[in-house]
Amino acid sequence: MTSSNVVIDARDVHVRLGSSHVLRGVDLRVERGEVVALLGANGSGKSTLVRTLVGALPAASGSIQVPPPARMGYVPQRVSAAGGIPSTAQEVVASGLLRPGRLRLPRGWRDQVHDALGLVGLADRCHDATNHLSGGQQQRVLIARALVREPEVLVLDEPVAGVDHPSQEQFAATMTRLVAQGLTVLVVLHELGELAPLVTRAVVLRHGRVVHDGAPPSARNGHAAADHEHVHPHAATTTPEHGDESGFAGFEDSTAALTDHPEA
Amino acid sequence: MDELRLMLSDPLMQRALIAALLVGAAAPVVGTYLVQRRLSLLGDGIGHIALTGVALGWLVGAAMGLRPHDVLTIPGAVLTAVIGSVLIEVVRRRGRTSGDLALALMFYGGIAGGVLIIGIAGGTSGNLMAYLFGSxxxxxxxxxxxxxxxxxxxxxxxxxxxxxxxxxxxxxxxAIASGLPVWLLNMAVAVVAALTVTVAMRVVGLLLVSALMIVPVAVAQQLTHSFSRTMGLASIVGVTVCVVGLSITYWHNVSPGATIVVLAIGVYLLAAAARPLLHRRAASAAHDPHPDIPDDVRVPAAATKKPTGKPTGKPTGKTAESSRCPS
Structure with missing residues (x-):
């Protein structure tokens, strides 16, 4: 059943992290041109699955077929302004140009980097230090780093978690354009949000197993409703892997703290 | 001026200056990667283990009856340092805590092994001083x-x-997802760090090697926001403090290694003091780093009035000020 249109084909994938059995026999197939959303609660194994697909984690068993690294773009969950040395958006995006057999920047890399930053609306921020950018902008830099590879398949891990609304809209617009050009997308999401119109299929994980594979489900609690804004631009520079739910509560709290200004 | 010419015509000093120049340029380049990966202390760990290598080289040299007993000390240090740093890298990959522990073991084992082996080789720990503090x-x-x-x-x-x-x-x-040879690149950093330690050993000594790799980077970080500029500036700082520090010892009888490191820390303090000044200028004119981001939290009009008194200092409140990126 492996047709040439299947770009990601994972079968019966098991992943163990330490003593926990995180993925328990996951099947995932993505065909060319699809936009597949990977949904599920925190700890359900979404991130583990994509990290396994891109080779960052070893699978205990099962088979995984993905395109070679040169044809894939990966956007990891935003690391806080990691590393001890500040780096510019240009430097970070340029590192996306490397691939097997190419450990040095190719000729004309500056233009490529500039174009990729342009795709995410940050062309004028080339020389800004990434730790001076907002959380949403930092996330867009990471997306540009994946796009500069001109990938056929883009794998994104919670690209809009803790991202301000303008960046989310910008992101959705960029994705719409790229998908129209034939990009295949596998995206881990908490809620469909701005991407809802693009998503062609949703795969829902629960406790390391696929519990739904088909039409995108409607979100609970109106999380994805248009008037429900998840905007905590600077709050989430270190989004804890399993702490998102409490993160929302924290956001409500900080709003309360703001309106409850002592001087008011 | 004449004294300067005198210094530069001294062949001993010429060699020393060239060595200082090379080491001053190379050490911060490697230091930049170590700081980037938050492994600032790796150089120290390698430095300690290299001492065992020095003693081993001495032991082998003495056993083979080579004339100056210390001809093999540098090769011994290079070899041991490379093995040691590769080991640290291997352990680091298996889990952070044990990597930390491995570093600690290396610190103590390296010194103890060095002193023990040099004794067996018929030397004294005094022979190690030149390596510990530079020569x-x-x-x-x-x-x-x-x-x-x-x-x-x-x-x-x-x-x-x-x-x-x-x-x-x-x-x-x-990097893994991009298909880069991550293991090989990590090893390259480890090996290059080991080579740097043994090269810088002559200039500042094993105990201060790491300072020459890290302090210039700390200086550069105060003044730039880009990785490549940090590396370049750190290299310039490294060359400057090495050459100036060494020159000072031509006229004053002080330890070159210590002078160079103290000089580097002095430059760091200067840079740290200058940073807020540079900053204030950049941040003046109410520079908003994100002019294009609309206000994301609606605030009652009364609350938007700027408090005129002292800052309220409410730690959890996300005021307009604190929501700007720290720069």
Missing amino acids: ISTVSSTDLILTAVLSAIILGIGLGLRTALFAVSHDEEF
Whole structure:
């Protein structure tokens, strides 16, 4: 059943992290041109699955077929302004140009980097230090780093978690354009949000197993409703892997703290 | 002026200055990657283990009856340092805590092993002093050639592969997904760090080696926001403090290594003091780093009035000020 249109084909994938059995026999197939959303609660194994697909984690068993690294773009969950040395958006995006057999920047890399930053609306921020950018902008830099590879398949891990609304809209617009050009997308999401119109299929994980594979489900609690804004631009520079739910509560709290200004 | 000419015409001093220049340029390049991966202390760990290598070289030299007993100390240090740093890297990959522990074991084991072995070799721990604190004033032509070759290797890898090394140091997971030879690149950093330690050993001594790798980077970080500029500036600072520090010892009888390191820390303090001044200028005119981001939290009009008194200092409140990126 492996047709040439299947770009990601994972079968019966098991992943163990330490003593926990995180993925328990996951099947995932993505065909060319699809936009597949990977949904599920925190700890359900979404991130583990994509990290396994891109080779960052070893699978205990099962088979995984993905395109070679040169044809894939990966956007990891935003690391806080990691590393001890500040780096510019240009430097970070340029590192996306490397691939097997190419450990040095190719000729004309500056233009490529500039174009990729342009795709995410940050062309004028080339020389800004990434730790001076907002959380949403930092996330867009990471997306540009994946796009500069001109990938056929883009794998994104919670690209809009803790991202301000303008960046989310910008992101959705960029994705719409790229998908129209034939990009295949596998995206881990908490809620469909701005991407809802693009998503062609949703795969829902629960406790390391696929519990739904088909039409995108409607979100609970109106999380994805248009008037429900998840905007905590600077709050989430270190989004804890399993702490998102409490993160929302924290956001409500900080709003309360703001309106409850002592001087008011 | 005449004294300067005198200093520069002294062949001993010429060799020392060239060695200092090479080491001053190379050490911060490697230091930049170490700081980037938050491994600032790795150089110290390697430095300690290299002492065992020095003693081992001495032991082998003595056993083989080689005339100056210390001809093999540098090769011994190079070999042991490379093995040690590769071991640290291997352990680091298996889990952070044990990597930390491995570093600690290396600190103590390296010194103890060195002192023990030098005793067996018929030397005294006094023989180790030159390696612990540097002996740049006695650099021979052979030493200089070795220093030049190793520095060339360090700079060749550190600069030639800088994008790839930046990529693995910045975001290892992305580097893996990009299909980069992450293991090899990590090993390259480890080996280059080991070579740097042994090269810098002559200039500042094993105990201060790490300072020469890290402090110039700390200086540069105060003044720039880009990785490549940090590396370049750190290298300039490294060369400057090494050459100036060494020159000072030509006129004053003080330890070259210590002078260089104290000088570097002095430059760091200056840079740290200058940073807020540079900053204030940049941040003046109410510079908003994100003019294009609309206000994301609606606030009642009364609350938007700027408090006129002292800052309220409410730690949890996300005021307009605190929501700006720290710069």
